[in-house]
Amino acid sequence: MLESSSSEFTHTYDYLDWLTILPWGNFSDENFDVLRAEKILDNDHYGLSHVKERILEFIAVRRLKGTSKGKVICLSGPPGVGKTSIGRAIARALGRKFFRFSVGGLSDVDEIKGLRRSYDNALPGKMVNCLKSVGTLNPLVMIDEIDKLGKRQSDDPANALLEILDPEQNAYFRDHYLDVTIDLSKVLFVCTANVVDMIPEPLLDRMEVINISGYITDDKMHIARDHLLKTTCMECGIKPEQVVVSDAALRSLIENYCREPGVRNLQKHIEKIYRKIALKLVREGASAETPEVSVKKFMIDESNLADYVGKPELYADKIYEQTPVGVVMGLSTKSTGGSTLYIETTSVEEGEGKGGLHITGQLGDVMKESAEIAHTVARRIMLEKEPKNLFFANSKLHLHVPEGATPKDGPSAGCTMITSFLSLAMKKPVRKDLTMTGEVTLTGRILPIGGVKEKTIAARRSQVKMMIFPEGNRRDFDELAYNLKEGLDVHFVDEYEQIFELAFGYNMGSPPLNFRRSLTSFMWDLLSGCFLY
Template sequence: MLKLIASSRIHRVHPTVLRPAHHSASPLLRVLSSLGGLSWRNANVGGRYFFCSDSSDGSDHVVDAGVQAAEESESKASAIVPTYPRPEDYLTVLALPLIHRPLFPGFYMPVFVKDPKLLAALQESRERQAPYAGAFLLKDEPEADPSVVSSSDADKNVYDLKGKELFNRLHEVGTLAQISSIHGDQVILIGHRRLRITEMVSEDPLTVKVDHLKDKTYNKDDDIIKATSFEVISTLRDVLKTSSLWRDHVQTYTKHIGDFTYPRLADFGAAISGANKLQCQQVLEELDVYKRLKLTLELVKKEMEISKIQESIAKAIEEKISGEQRRYLLNEQLKAIKKELGLETDDKTALTGKFRERIEPKREKCPPHILQVIDEELAKLQLLEASSSEFSVTRNYLDWLTALPWGEYSDENFDVTRAQKILDEDHYGLTDVKERILEFIAVGKLRGTSQGKIICLSGPPGVGKTSIGRSIARALNRKFFRFSVGGLADVAEIKGHRRTYIGAMPGKIVQCLKNVGTSNPLVLIDEIDKLGRGHAGDPASALLELLDPEQNANFLDHYLDVTIDLSKVLFVCTANVVEMIPNPLLDRMEVVAIAGYITDEKMHIARDYLEKTTREACGIKPEQVEVTDAALLALIENYCRESGVRNLQKHIEKIYRKIALQLVRQGEMIDATMLPIKDKVDSDELGQNAVQNKNSELVEGIDPEKESETSDEIHKVQSSDQSQCLEVAKESGGDKEIETKTIEQVLVDESNLTDFVGKPVFHAERIYDQTPVGVVMGLAWTAMGGSTLYIETTFVEEGEGKGTLHLTGQLGDVMKESAQIAHTVARRILLEREPENPFFANSKLHLHVPAGATPKDGPSAGSTMTTSLLSLAMKKPVKKDLAMTGEVTLTGKILPIGGVKEKTIAARRSEVKTIIFPSANRRDFDELAPNVKEGLDVHFVDDYMQIFNLAFDDEQSQNIK
């Protein structure tokens, strides 16, 4: 091809556009050309890395001669052909380092020469009409990773290389490159033939002596070479189908290559592949044509794999984009169509319309300041961009504002008789509590409104505080909302977050109003005594603002940012321990104490309330089960002795679940064994007689084997006297077909109670039948209700002046002080009674309060401790079934205590017959229901000597009542 360029002498070698000089008819080229679908006329390779020029195997004419001649012919219009040295004559050349890839013969490459000396030398040599240089690939620095693309910094270092250092870094084999043109520091090189460096001639610029390399001779007709080259071509063809980039390379190459020889094919493949520089250098250095073809084949195969991956990536991305675009377009079209048909307005208008629709019916009742804010926000919404975050904040805000029940109230019912009926319907007993609630309703009726009071129901767990709250709401015809503040530490839970926070929400009370849809619900604030300590703000103060009737008419929620009137809301709180309620809150409350239930009350609650609801919840009919009184009593006394009834409820549920399972199993067995009995029977035959008849029929119908499979429990029930069979008659079609089904009635008695609830888990509080010397029963109050406790004192050792008292049983400071006081009081009394008895002075004593794991505190055990010490000193046990409570002073006065009802109930539970209370508590005791006081011998005392007489001397005690 060079030959042709030279001979035509009219073509100028241009760095970007190379024109074909020869249309080769090589079969290989035709294959590639046809695949590329190319035409040389539009071949533009501007800016591409690879360019094609001619190269020779040694017999070519010199291309620069042609170029020069052409230039001359243009300028001088002369056709004189000078004799110029041929490429193979250049045995000493300037060495040009190539950083990124080697230059292959037949391709051209632009390089940037940063070294001014080298650039000048190249320029000079070009001007001297010897425009050749040797282009050699630079070796990587020994430690550099060839796979890592060198940064510009590294390039800079390479440009600094000079002389010997540069010489050592050059690969030995390179390419004789024609300097096609120089623009600034850009030099365009055209590869010609392979060279090998033999020695360095001069250092700056680096000049080297070179040998010109020739390919090893090969047989053109060798089948293996042919086959390999065909494989290279076919692979190239495959790549061409997918890669447009390659198509351009081929286009350029085919335009300028003459004969497609095997070595040239190998160079072509390697040069246009994306292989790394070392792999390319390997191909350049290979002089064996077959081996070179093989190396190239590897590279193009790899290229094909890459192009396949490239194609699949492109396809996947294209599919994704087009799918999304399609969906977007369709959505937009849908919107446009809907809008056109008047089915839907745009988002903003639709939203505004929705909010206006919501607020319109409430407009009359809605406070003007709220209306103003809503209107302002609606106007603002119109101006905001629908995708902005401000828009969604405003939308949510409007959603809340318009959803609240402004001015909506449920009609309050102040009918006291109805209220009484509802309260009795839901709860047994609690007479005093119900009375207080009825009083409250009566006041509401006279005033026309029930606001202004906060009721606080206090008592141990499971006594029905929450459910009473629900009943009050029902009685007053108010909506009910409950929220627990146990452990609540964040003020935002009550007062809401400011709207500026992401995910901001109004507080619980605003959520409540939205939820119930009226502005006068009954809000039950549960566990107010367990309010957490706030880390940001004080929840108690926030609750105060919410509950205080003086303040809550203008309650400000941080989210809503407009005042709301909560004065119509009725607040009911519940607490286990009133003392734990923050004082400012307690101050505003009307405390209604629910002390707990005695056995009798629990029996009624279990029978009339818990059993009924549980039976219904389990889907069991009343006739299918019988729980005897004895069973219930055993359940209450041995399993559920605590003050509340929640545990009792759980046990009843357990029993009923077991019964349900029994019935279902039984029913399945009967279904499987029962034969339908066809008989025409009048419905009035299905009386008591029929029960017996059909029962005997049924027994006949049951397969004896199957019958034997029934569970032991069922046998037990069946064999009991009270087991019955009931019949269900069913009519079907024209004939009266009677299906007889037996429904066993499950009996729960004291004897089989353990089958349902297991062994009793509760150990009696009473550990002594008759208290020994030094042991006295006291009465205590806990958050779980009342309980009995023993004070035990024993003698440890005796010795002159050894009179000390050792205390154990996790006693608090107050209780420890009480014990010291008791010790002193007992010593004084003994001195008065038995002056010569040196017991307290010389005895080391140990006082213990059992249930050592439970912390105890308070002064109310003072009288019990004194009695216990005196009992030990006098070696005289106290009266049987006696319990006492009362704080004792140093002078022996008995001061009042708390929790009289709880303590009385606990005493009854422990079968105490005689109780001693401080005189000051007489009023509390008198207020108790008669059934609580029933059968108890209660004494009220104000001086310890009265207790002494009651505990140790029967005769005198009769007088103190």
């Protein structure tokens, strides 16, 4: 009823257009066929059995219940492990529409909930745009990079996302622009994050976190063979029979060029190989119209791999073949997966400073606290083991963690630091094939840590045979795949005394703790048998 020349005409028309274009009461038909969903997930992704199992459980519950109430799932893992593609596969398996948007760096609430109509150029937020695009009220919405939310002094987008994700609130969601109630309770939300610790606590409380750890070499070999090589070959217009990539070349590519836990970098290197082959074919006169011009086959093996991808830029994770006195290999995790972490300690002679500790290596506050605790515990242990050893009283120590340009933090290097201090004090190196991880208290208790799978992958990459984990992580290790645990000698400890025996038992000329206990039991049984006889 407004005049078209009225200043309110355009605003009112746009508002009514948005109201009428939304899919009120329109829901897509869902498919609750578990076997079909399992086939889709297996075809799209190799491994990730725990993730697939959880999705199949979700579908099974919906089939028995007959309703499709929304859920909030958070896929957490390093870059390139396939979190976004898993979301697409879930949408295909369920028969839902798929919509994705990223909130990395987002600091404006209006982008999520829209701008009020009283402002010029006002528009609805991302959720209303999502519903308009998919045309249904029960899509699968993927919210990427939720651990990288921005924040301003006046705006906190986490609060706006909370209203969208909270099952108790999202049935009555109101966009600022539309100012009407929209039911989001049927939407399946899948969030992705690299580090769960960076997600605001209220948001994390509403999510079910599914961890996706990195892939080991065998997994990457399967993924490259079954997916990456075939896809890249088609995208570059090359026939599969024209290129043969040997297993040795593929393994070398993975171990010397692409050690990341994900496969994104591996895909880039494979594309680089096929682009060079495509250029060679075109120079020989091949094209889409005349593919028969060149029937040449290309064999990629270790001998010519560098001609296609250049020389490897990565150096070995294992810096020392035999760790010297005062050096111990630990394990750490970061957003890109697990890695080895060396703790190096040296001393300054008396006169330069007594009993002090200097720390370098760009360590965070938590790791510096761990170093101070480790120094105190090491002094106490040395006083108990060798009371006449005055090394700690007469020397100033310098603890360093290599790769000083990389920030490091966390308490899990506590036991590694203690071992490094004791190695220096006793002038005894630890076993060369040993690595350890665990937080230590002032009384010497070993506390559980995170990232067991990532750290195990890093240990295997460095050809480590013997690992020490806290007793509290035994269950986490038992849940790992068999091929990941095969060939590893893993010890679980709850007191540092046990680590002391494992690290220095062979070097001190005395058998390790477990062996001594076994020997004692054997001698007791032998004496008892003689007595009975």
